[in-house]
Amino acid sequence: MELLTPTFMFNRSNPQSKDPVKELEDTFQYLLHRTGPLAGLDILQFQGFINTKYADPSADYPDVQYQHIRFAFNDVEATRRVSEVTGFTDEVYKAVFGIPNSKAEIYMPLAVLQRPKSRGTIRLRNKDPLQPPVIDPRYLSHPDDVRVLVEGVRFALRMARSRALRRFEVLPSEERVPACAAQPAGSDEYWACAVRHLATTIYHPVGTCKMGPPSDAAAVVDPRLRVRGVLGLRVVDASVMPAIVTGNINAAVVMIGEKGADLVKEDWLHAGSD
Structure with missing residues (x-):
């Protein structure tokens, strides 16, 4: 499970907007000289692993992985594409992507749950082999999975306050998940609600x-x-x-x-x- 929250904004006066002309120039620079932005490591290539307080001390593996994604200022095309893939409603899209990205470049450290305890089922629908099976993934049915992802959010918030990121004036978006608005902002209850509404499967069933x-x-x-x-x-x-x-x-x-x-x-x- 991957969690598409929290959203951070780069609070700087000259936000980088998506520029199709520059993207074309960067492409030619790479094809001709193997130099430029496309020759380096993009933020998507950075991975990280941590042990939360719920990690098994006797195990030799972490319980949260981080992937990272960044969107240029007002990059509606890219944010819409990600939102459609994850199945977000327009209301959720505006809170997670739309409103923050209309103000600034946004950055998201995506907490990915390792070794989930929830277990789903896959069963035959009937005797007809051509009929699709009945799949019930039962995501987040084990409470420990929710707790670990909440800790993943907490670590991301602490990381944004680190000295390395403070110089970029990275600020968490104040927009809230609409379905979780009744929960106190920033509380474990709020983030647990956000986990249940925003976490999605990723790549590796x-x-x-x-x-x-x-x-x-x-x-x-x-x-x-x-x-x-x-x-x-x-x-x-x-x-x-x-x-x-x-x-x-x-x-x-x-x-x-x-x-x-x-x-x-x-x-x-x-x-x-x-």
């Missing part, structure tokens, strides 16, 4: 065909990635993960693919030699 022992009734595949009760069928992708890994899943999925290929070769090359 896993575990819909999880691996597990025969004693686990919810396990779909065995340790050799074979679907239980179905002859000749394996699942070799992120859906076999019993629990999501910390951070992005790319490396783990590559490993699953390599292992799956080895298992297929072990079974079928041996069978062919017989």
